[in-house]
Amino acid sequence: MIKSKIIMFSGYFACFSWVLVLMSLLFFGVNPCGAQENPLSLEIAISEAIGNNMLIQEAIEKQRAAMENEKSAAADLFPKLSAGYSYAQFKETPIVIFGGVDLPISDKDRFAWDVSIAQPLFTGFALTTRRKIAELGIRMSDIEKDQAVMDVTRDVKVGYFNILLAKRYLGVSDEAVKQLSAHVADAQQFYDQELIPQNDLLRSQVALAHARQNRVSAESILNVAVAAFNTILKRDIAQDTTIMEIAPSPPFHYDIAELFDLAMKYRPELKQLETAQAQAGLGIKMAQSNYYPKVYLTGRYEQIGDNLRATNNDFGNSYNTIIGAQAQWQFFEWGKTRADVNKATYEMKALEAKIDGIRDSIRLEVKNAYEKLMVAGENIKTAETALAQAKENFRITNLQYQQQVTTSTDVLDAQSFLTQAEMNYYSALYGYMISKATLVRAIGSNDACQSATR
Numbered sequence: 484m485i486k487s488k489i490i491m492f493s494g495y496f497a498c499f500s501w502v503l504v505l506m507s508l509l510f511f512g513v514n515p516c517g518a519q520e521n522p523l524s525l526e527i528a529i530s531e532a533i534g535n536n537m538l539i540q541e542a543i544e545k546q547r548a549a550m551e552n553e554k555s556a557a558a559d560l561f562p563k564l565s566a567g568y569s570y571a572q573f574k575e576t577p578i579v580i581f582g583g584v585d586l587p588i589s590d591k592d593r594f595a596w597d598v599s600i601a602q603p604l605f606t607g608f609a610l611t612t613r614r615k616i617a618e619l620g621i622r623m624s625d626i627e628k629d630q631a632v633m634d635v636t637r638d639v640k641v642g643y644f645n646i647l648l649a650k651r652y653l654g655v656s657d658e659a660v661k662q663l664s665a666h667v668a669d670a671q672q673f674y675d676q677e678l679i680p681q682n683d684l685l686r687s688q689v690a691l692a693h694a695r696q697n698r699v700s701a702e703s704i705l706n707v708a709v710a711a712f713n714t715i716l717k718r719d720i721a722q723d724t725t726i727m728e729i730a731p732s733p734p735f736h737y738d739i740a741e742l743f744d745l746a747m748k749y750r751p752e753l754k755q756l757e758t759a760q761a762q763a764g765l766g767i768k769m770a771q772s773n774y775y776p777k778v779y780l781t782g783r784y785e786q787i788g789d790n791l792r793a794t795n796n797d798f799g800n801s802y803n804t805i806i807g808a809q810a811q812w813q814f815f816e817w818g819k820t821r822a823d824v825n826k827a828t829y830e831m832k833a834l835e836a837k838i839d840g841i842r843d844s845i846r847l848e849v850k851n852a853y854e855k856l857m858v859a860g861e862n863i864k865t866a867e868t869a870l871a872q873a874k875e876n877f878r879i880t881n882l883q884y885q886q887q888v889t890t891s892t893d894v895l896d897a898q899s900f901l902t903q904a905e906m907n908y909y910s911a912l913y914g915y916m917i918s919k920a921t922l923v924r925a926i927g928s929n930d931a932c933q934s935a936t937r
Contacts, residue, residue, distance in 0.1 A: 522725040525643050528716060532639045533632055535717035542628035549624040553617035559610045562602040569595045589798055590789040597785035604808075607775030608768060616765045623758050630751035633924055635715070640920035642712040644913045646726055649705035651909040656698035659902045662877075663691040666894055669884065683891040690895045731912050732919075734860030739853055742926060746849045749927030753845065756838045763831035770823040776812035781805075845925070852922040859918045862911035866904065873897075873904035 523531075533539055570593070577589040603610060670687040673679045710720045718724065747753065783805040786793040794801055880897040883889040923929045 522727045524727050525640065525729060528643060528712075528726065529636050529639045532635050532716050536631065536635050537717075538631045539628065539635060542624065542631045546621070546624035546628055549617070549620040553614065553621055556610070556614040556617040559613065560603070562600050564598070564600050566598045567596060571595075587798070592789050593787065594789065594791055594793040595785065595787045596793055597783055599781065599783040601782075601809075602780045603777070604780055605775070605778040607772030607777065609772035612765050612769045612772065616762050616769070619758050619762045619765070623755060623762075626751045626755045626758065630755070633751065633927065637920050637924040638715050639712075641917050642708070642715050643726060643729075644916045644920070646705070646708045646712055647728065648909055648913040649701070649708040651913070652906065653698070653701040653705050655902055655905045655909070656694065656701040658905075659694045659898065660691070660698050662898055662901075663687070663694045663895075666881070666884075666891070666898070667691050670891055673887070678887060679891065686895065687891050690898075729916075731916065734863060734915060737853060737856070737922075739850070742849050742853060742922075743846055745928065746845050746926050747842065750845050750925075751927055753838070753841055756834060756841060760831060760834045760838065763827060763834055766827040767824060767831065770820065770827045773813065773816075773820040773823070776810050779809045781807050781809050849922070849925045852918065852925040856915065856918040856922050859911055859915035863908075863915055866908040866911045870901075870904040870908045873901040877901045 573589070573591045573593070576587050576591055578585045579588050580586070667684075667687045670679060670684045674681065674684040709724055712726075713720050713722050713724055716724070784802070785805070786802045787799075788794050788796040788801045877894075877897040877900070880889060880893050884891065884894045
């Protein structure tokens with residue numbers, strides 16, 4: 484009886500312990516068994532990099548600043564309300580002499596306050612033009628943000644594919660070590676049976692040692708690729724980040740003429756310069772506004788008296804309301820306005836020349852990315868055929884070695900050809916994906932790039 488109670492108590496204790504463990508996992512986020520985080524998909528990696536990138540954060544803050552600048556420019560179109568208060572003490576009582584008689588016109592102490600309102604009626608289109616320039620500033624900040632997002636997206640894709648390529652290299656190195664280890668075992672057996680000379684065995688052992696060194700180098704390349712990827716994502720550089728495999732897409736054929744047209748339409752750098760050109764055109768109009776008069780509608784309420792509230796005035800009315808119009812026209816400034824207009828005009832012409840140069844450089848960038856993509860696509864077909872041939876060659880040569888109708892040198896050569904063929908195949912495969920990411924950035928739009936396939 485006592486024994487059964489002990490067993491029941493042990494069961495309850497074990498159950499209670501598991502409950503505590505599960506609660507700790509839920510509330511404290513403990514990772515059971517030291518399991519690694521889930522592998523990152525490309526989409527999640529891009530989202531994380533965009534959220535953490537400082538250039539994008541800077542672009543967002545510039546965007547907010549541009550929006551506030553537009554609000555400031557819009558506020559200039561509305562009436563301005565102001566207030567003032569003053570106090571003056573005269574040494575002598577102010578007087579006016581009339582018919583030889585001194586007549587006081589004010590107390591020694593004078594208090595005054597006023598409230599004024601001014602509504603601009605016409606400013607030579609300066610205020611409306613300033614607001615349009617500010618609106619274009621918002622568009623400019625949007626474009627800068629889009630450009631930063633595209634740059635980060637490309638960098639993430641390149642880093643992601645470099646990791647996948649490095650993993651493939653490591654896998655090829657592992658396979659080479661495995662194949663050569665099996666070959667060395669065969670060679671050792673043949674040597675023990677005195678079927679091959681010692682130098683054949685030594686040659687195989689040296690090849691295995693070299694393969695192991697290559698494997699270490701491949702692992703180091705993978706670690707560096709992961710560290711570079713962590714840097715893009717703003718993670719700890721030493722974090723063991725894992726990513727998901729991506730099925731390679733079949734090579735596409737693109738219409739290069741359409742790619743040129745799409746780049747002219749979507750490239751953010753070109754949009755940015757075109758927006759700056761529009762701002763420069765408005766800058767000319769802004770400078771020309773000084774040729775015109777400025778007209779304001781004004782209103783004012785004032786009180787003047789001898790007490791703090793300016794409500795008592797023995798020499799006149801203590802309050803008054805004034806409504807009027809005010810015009811200002813500065814028509815001579817020694818050529819300053821003309822110089823400002825000429826300056827804005829030259830700046831616009833400089834932007835026109837810069838846009839032409841940028842268009843040429845974008846076409847060259849698209850052409851370069853297109854050619855690299857086409858070469859990578861053709862290399863995939865060639866490398867795939869070569870890989871199949873290298874696999875068959877190694878299989879036949881290894882069987883012939885088992886039957887002692889070929890030498891160890893032939894096996895080592897066949898294995899070397901196979902390793903190189905696998906390297907070439909994966910280089911072409913992931914090189915195509917990297918080239919495609921570069922082409923998308925050169926165009927300025929992923930969807931537009933897809934529409935150019937034929």
